[in-house]
Amino acid sequence: MALESWNNGAAKAAIVDFVARVTKEGGAQHVPFSERVAVFDNDGTLWCEQPIQVQIFFLIDRAKELAGKDPTLKERPAFRALLEQDFGALLANGKQGAMELLAATHAGMSEEEFEATARSWFASARHPKFGRLFKQCTYRPQVELLGYLRDNGFKTYIVSGGGVDLMRAFAEEAYGIAREQVIGSSMKLRFEIKDGRPQLMKVGELGSFDDREVKPANIGLHIGRRPLLAFGNSDGDLAMMRYTKGGAGPRLALLLHHDDHEREFAYDREFKLSPLSEALDKAVDHDITVVSMRRDWKVIFD
């Protein structure tokens, strides 16, 4: 049965009703296949982002590995703050510190080398609270929803602040979302012939930080269509949800509220790394359907 991990309630009803309307042949709100675009945030929407985003766990492990080879790195403020998980100090270091870390951990190698590094990390890295592999910290109701949408002719995309290459290393296996349907933050790529082989090198310069107003801009660049459905969980997703709702005809915007301390985490506006306040406060104004993890989901993980 479709959406079997969703409890019957307003959220599930809104989804099923919406999909029925846009797919009904000859119906007043029928939407052709080509325009059935659904965009999902990743961190906190498709998988767990607490106590810190998976990307940051990866960053810490990569920084540890690099500092093991070159101990002088530990003296650099951004590395020290990261290794000590002092996020106050890390944020105080500002953009320059963040870029230094990204350049050291996510660049200076080819796309293929990064992919191998990421896959190897995903094969063993585990969540500190749940003890399961990070790639198994995806939400089962959402994986069902992605499949349900695809069964109804939707193309499903990730539009996330996470690094595009890290997501591409697991999204196909975890969500059934192909690499070309993953949009994220990115470092610039440079084509070069290295050791006689033409390849793409990741260079230490930010290409795009895919958050807030940049999300709809990247949807325009990569997809070129206004989505029919958007699903997020933080203020970083509000622009994407509003862009979606701003189109003509039927549109659905969904906001996951983490209110389930028992089974996962309960948080919203106090989570510094990705707060939820405006999107929650204005959900009614913007016709955004709030999904309660506690009430709407029968189970969280597989």
Add this chain to the structure above:
Amino acid sequence: MALESWNNGAAKAAIVDFVARVTKEGGAQHVPFSERVAVFDNDGTLWCEQPIQVQIFFLIDRAKELAGKDPTLKERPAFRALLEQDFGALLANGKQGAMELLAATHAGMSEEEFEATARSWFASARHPKFGRLFKQCTYRPQVELLGYLRDNGFKTYIVSGGGVDLMRAFAEEAYGIAREQVIGSSMKLRFEIKDGRPQLMKVGELGSFDDREVKPANIGLHIGRRPLLAFGNSDGDLAMMRYTKGGAGPRLALLLHHDDHEREFAYDREFKLSPLSEALDKAVDHDITVVSMRRDWKVIFD
């Protein structure tokens, strides 16, 4: 019959043989569906780019329209050079002049407004030599090839120096290539609420000039897979072809040579706007299959 507008010869045989090898179930060179990515340049590869690219005809018509409303524009060097089709002067104006023209003609409006402008132009703008609508100046053998590849499980992409939004306004109808599979040069997009409606504005700042080494970089960003097949017609496509050929396993790179003055145009290294010299001279070294318009194509247009 597939590829009926292609003459039997080395080029057609190379294509058919390649597709047979990568699609043969259980074959040594079988490639799964997800990796069957084919990238095509547009100008001069999928449609006519002479005497100047269609994008430049569009630019001239847009500039005329704007100058009709504001005659002082004619006094600006870049506008004057464009309106007089003095491409020497236009190129001498350099990047700043080009950006001024792009900002005036391709920006300051929403994505949807630009789309409407482009569609309206395509509905009536005609090629000066052939008298047919520009959107009917596509090459029939290539439209057949795109369909043949899709029938064999390939995803077909455009990767062109042309503006992404102009191409998206006709690519689905002309080539069967969906908007999200069109990669091109782009102006930056900015999300804003205008007249109460959330939308994407095209702003007067270059996002990406999708030519030469930038083509493989954009393939990495948008698709995240190394193509299996690349088709181009100029030195601007050489990096994309070399990136394609640099992957493991079977890969095919094709180069269209315009050597047909009778039916279309004959040109290569002397075409200033997009020369073909290095890719032709080094085709053997790089294992690039040269396609002769004169010998390999039975017909050019529909």
